[in-house]
Amino acid sequence: MTGTTVVIATRNRAGELARTLRELTSLRPAPAIVVVDNASADHTSAVAGSFPDVRLIRLRRNLAAAARNVGVAEATTPYVAFSDDDSWWAEGALAEAERILDAYPDVGLLAARTLVGPPGTDDPVNASMAASPLGRARELPGPSVLGFLGCAVVVRKVAFVQAGGFSELLHFGAEERLLALDLAAHDWKLCYAGEVHAHHHPSPNRPAPTWRARAEWRNNLLITWLRRPMRRCLAQTTALAVRAVRDADARTVLVGLLARLPPALRQRRRLPEFVEQQARRLERAEEARDRVKPRFAEEQA
Numbered sequence: 001m002t003g004t005t006v007v008i009a010t011r012n013r014a015g016e017l018a019r020t021l022r023e024l025t026s027l028r029p030a031p032a033i034v035v036v037d038n039a040s041a042d043h044t045s046a047v048a049g050s051f052p053d054v055r056l057i058r059l060r061r062n063l064a065a066a067a068r069n070v071g072v073a074e075a076t077t078p079y080v081a082f083s084d085d086d087s088w089w090a091e092g093a094l095a096e097a098e099r100i101l102d103a104y105p106d107v108g109l110l111a112a113r114t115l116v117g118p119p120g121t122d123d124p125v126n127a128s129m130a131a132s133p134l135g136r137a138r139e140l141p142g143p144s145v146l147g148f149l150g151c152a153v154v155v156r157k158v159a160f161v162q163a164g165g166f167s168e169l170l171h172f173g174a175e176e177r178l179l180a181l182d183l184a185a186h187d188w189k190l191c192y193a194g195e196v197h198a199h200h201h202p203s204p205n206r207p208a209p210t211w212r213a214r215a216e217w218r219n220n221l222l223i224t225w226l227r228r229p230m231r232r233c234l235a236q237t238t239a240l241a242v243r244a245v246r247d248a249d250a251r252t253v254l255v256g257l258l259a260r261l262p263p264a265l266r267q268r269r270r271l272p273e274f275v276e277q278q279a280r281r282l283e284r285a286e287e288a289r290d291r292v293k294p295r296f297a298e299e300q301a
Contacts, residue, residue: 002031003078004094004154007071010085011038011062014047016203021051023088023199031081031094034071038062064172065150069165072157080157083198087151090115090197097154097196100141107141108159108188109180111148112196123200125149129192133285134278142191146180146278152198159188169263170222173215178223184275185227214249218256225264227271228279 006024010017017035024033034055035048039062048056057070072080079101081094089112097110114123134144153176163182166175180190207215221240225233237257244250271279 002029002094003098004081005032005034005071005075005077005079006081006083006089006094007034007036007068007075008083008085009036009038009063009065009067009071010040010044010048012040012042012044013085013203013205014040014042014044016201016205017044017085018047019201020083020085020088021048021054024083025051025053027089027091027094029095031089032075032077034074036067036071038064038067063168065166065170065175066168068150072160072165075157078157079154080160081154082150082152084151084200086203087114087198087200090199093196093198094154097193100193100196101154101156104139104141104189104191106139106187106189107191108156108163108183108186109148109190110142110154110193110196111145111190112152112154112198113192113194114149114152114198114200116200116202118201120199123149126192126194130194132192133281137189140189140191142193144278145190145192146177146184146275146282148176148180148190149200150176151200154196155183156188159183159186162186163188167226169226169260169267170219171215173212174219174223177220178226181223181227181271181275181279184278185271210249214253214256217249218253218260221253221257222260222264225261226268228276229270 037045037058039059045056045058048054055074059067068082079098081089100110101107111129113126116123129145130143132143132145136143163179163186167178183190221236224236240250240254244254
């Protein structure tokens with residue numbers, strides 16, 4: 001047994017979960033595994049129950065990303081690795097993550113290198129994290145980051161609990177960004193670890209891209225209301241309202257935002273200034289990349 005528990009939140013993906021559990025249970029040494037079934041209507045729970053060493057938790061309602069919090073609460077190990085039902089950890093990856101976290105007690109989260117599909121192609125986020133605008137402090141094991149992929153991350157349990165875990169308010173979409181901000185606000189370091197590998201074979205059984213884009217748009221605005229300066233909240237919401245006059249997607253996002261705004265205001269907590277500065281630095285870098293992309297496309301035409 002390792003010092004890491006793998007937590008999987010899943011819903012209506014029995015076939016994908018079966019493959020993921022086969023891959024994870026074949027690792028040596030074997031990690032503890034907790035599967036949290038988000039009120040599936042298929043035979044997901046039966047699949048998880050067919051693996052005798054897997055702890056299964058069945059939820060009565062769909063908590064989406066926040067179901068991972070339930071799995072973390074069951075973990076008795078110092079570290080927790082998250083997998084989706086269509087992702088798993090490479091041989092030796094968890095041991096390497098434990099080695100790093102043991103050596104760097106200030107690091108609360110390691111974002112792994114994600115390899116996609118049978119070819120093991122690098123997810124584009126790998127290059128972004130490796131070249132993080134936040135740089136790499138001499139006392140850290142890798143580049144500092146303020147985000148991660150939920151299917152390829154290892155956290156220190158005490159840090160996760162202190163930061164409050166994944167938000168139930170967001171449900172699904174951009175939930176990693178809020179947790180990253182909250183970990184940093186509690187003085188935990190977040191790093192990219194390119195030597196720690198996770199495999200992701202994206203399931204075809206997933207929400208439509210337009211639905212996901214709207215959910216992430218709404219949730220990024222909610223995160224602004226939850227943690228960022230009020231002037232930014234008002235500016236972004238005003239811009240959304242103006243766009244909603246002529247854009248159906250923007251109207252859907254605005255309605256969803258306004259419905260969730262009262263609980264967001266109750267949970268509002270400004271980031272410490274040092275984390276706010278990091279968030280701004282990342283936003284400036286993203287804006288600069290967005291300005292370059294159209295010019296590059298024109299040059300290639």
